[in-house]
Amino acid sequence: MPDVRFHSVFDIIGPVMVGPSSSHTAGAARIGKVVRDIFGEAPETITIYLYESFAKTYRGHGTDVALVAGLLGMAPDDPHLPESMKLAYDQGIKVSFVPKSDKVDHPNTAHIVLQKGDHRLAVTGVSIGGGNIQITEINGFKISLSMGQPTYITIHEDVPGMIAQVTKIFSDAGINIGTMTVTRESKGEQAIMIIETDDYQDDILAKLKQLPHMVNVTYFE
Amino acid sequence: MFYTVKELIEQSHAFPSVAALMVHTEVENSTRTEAQVRHLMSRNLEVMERSVKEGIAGVKSVTGLTGGEAKKLDAYVTSGQFMSGKPIMEAVRNAVAVNEVNAKMGLICATPTAGSAGVLAGVLLAMRDRLHLSHDQQLDFLFTAGAFGLVIANNAGIAGAEGGCQEEVGSASAMAAAALVTANGGTVEQAATAVAITLQNMLGLVCDPVAGLVEVPCVKRNALGASQAMISADMALAGCISVIPADEVIEAVNRVGMQLPATLRETGEGGLATTPTGLRLKEEIFGK
Incomplete structure (x- = not known):
């Protein structure tokens, strides 16, 4: 069986x-949107590191x-996509681009760092063709996230019981979890x-957000 | 789900058509119903129609490098002085139209990518009246193309940056050829043959965009890709066969793609991009 990266007819058409x-x-644009959704608010600064084909032809x-x-x-x-630079400028968001010459696994890779005050998020996204993307790293954690399937991302305080509380919400709703990755910066x-x-x-997202110690929850498909 | 052309053919025999297999597979793999899947595809078709119309009316790209040629082709087709044939010339015109709209940052439907969006829309809109395709049959045309496209995408790829233009306009043309065969009453085996014939002729095609832009040579490769889809479909319908089976051709596309140097995979550092004119245009558009 090949390395199956494309699952839907709408990945192709x-x-x-x-x-x-x-x-x-x-x-x-999809990578940017996912990163923004995880960040959960408008950033003050955006720094984008571009690799390989992205670095060479991004303009x-x-x-x-x-x-x-x-x-x-x-x-x-x-x-309004073509006017994004002006819109960012009007909103007072500082944007910088850093083309890199380092070798990476895929030719179309971007590493995005968002900051607002102390709130910082770093995500690596890969565009694998036809508008399809993968997220390979969040805040230094290696992950594998392919879009196209119901996906929840929680950012929460590292305290005991969080996994049990989250999985209970899915289990009470009768929803099966296919894959689950848990990762953290450092203990606590x-x-x-x-x-x-x-x-x-519909109501899962709201229930997850109401959990104590939950910082942010996002949903993608 | 089917992962090879062989599996696609086998599984399709349990359905009335390849399109029906694709819709069934999509419903199984997603959270959508059949009605939702067909509705989504209908929106894609609408965008294809609009982009063809917009391009024929005449557009200019953001850089000024491309645009206005779909309009010229339309006048030429209308004049009746063409040599190759009206359906092919209309497909060529439509393909150019979509890619000119794409280059001006207009709205298009990627099939399978934006850089290769002209081929499928181009041939479908040139042939739908001639083949008397109903709205549902036009959607089936797109589902059939998508089914073969999925196999190519999962066994080779669809990004010029990964495997060159053979994987972009190459896969688009192969998908279009397959859909044309079934839309014209051919068998799924003949559709697979059309895929094999098309990809064999595109094998090794490099991705070498001038100034890194999806304009030159992309727009015209879509036009020629559309014409190849029509010819491959006709050859398959005539009963021609492919000595090398479709799955093996796709495997060769993948192998050749990996062997292509980075300079010929959408970096704008080889091929037409580094001709004297290509380099001069890059400097004019972006400065040194």
């Missing part, structure tokens, strides 16, 4: 997007514009759970 490149524009493909559009919360088919600090489930239910 789609997405509907603003041009010019599905890897460099739509994929970049021509609008990768820079698309990443920032995503980080402002726009989807790849947002007609912030931790992250990435939960891929077989189904989605």
Whole structure:
């Protein structure tokens, strides 16, 4: 069996997007949007490290514009996507790009650092073609996250009982967890759970957010 | 789910069509119902139609490097002085239209990528009236293309940065060829043959965008890719066979893709991008 990276017909026919490149524009916008959703608020500064093909052609493909559009919360088919730089400037967000010459696993890789006061988030995203993306690292934790399946990401304080409380919410709702990754910076600090489930239910997100010691929860498909 | 063309063919025999297998598989793998899946595809089709129309009316890219040629092709087709044939010339015109809209940061549907979005929309819109395809049959055309595209994507790839243009316009053309065969009453085996024939001819095609932009040569590769899809489909329908089976051709695409140097994989550091004119344009657009 091959390394199966594409699961849906809409990975191939789609997405509907603003041009010019599905890897460099739509994929970049999706990476930006995921990072923004995990961050949960508008950042004050955005620093984007670009690797390989992203580093070499980011201006021509609008990768820079698309990443920032995503980080402002726009989807790849947002007609305002081409104006993202101006919109970021108007909102007082400082944006910088750092092309890197280091070798990485995939040609279209971006490492994004968002900051607002003490709140900092660093995420590595990869655009694997046709607008499809993978998230490979959050705050220094190596993870593997492919979009296209119901996925919850929690950021919470590293205290006993969090995993039990979170999984209870899914179990009470009768939702099966497919994969689950738990990781943390260091003992007692912030931790992250990435939960891929077989189904989605409207009220799960709110229930997770209400848990004590929960900092932020995001949902993707 | 099917992972090879062989599996796709075998599994499709339990369904009325490849499209029906694709819809069934999508419903199984996602949280969507059949109605939702068809509705989503319908939205994709609408965007394809709009982008063809917009491009034919005449557009200019952000850099000014491309644009306006779909309009020229439309006038040429209307003049009736073409040599190759009206369906092919309309597919070529449509493909150019979509990619010109893409280059101006307009709205398109990636099939499988934005850089190769012209091929599938181009041939479908050129042939749908000729083949009397209903709205549902047009959606089936896209599901069939998507089914073969999934196999290519999972066994080779669809990003020029990974495996060159053979994986972008190459896969788009192969997908379009397969869908044309089934839309014209051919068998799934003939569709697989059309995929094999198309990819064999695209094997090794490099990704060498001038100034790193999805414009030159991408727009015209879509046009020629659309014409190849039509010819491959006709050859398969005529009963021609591919000596090398489709799955083995896809495996070769993957191998060749990995052997391509980075300079020929969308970095803009080789091929047409580093011709004297290519380098001059890069400097004019981005400065030194």
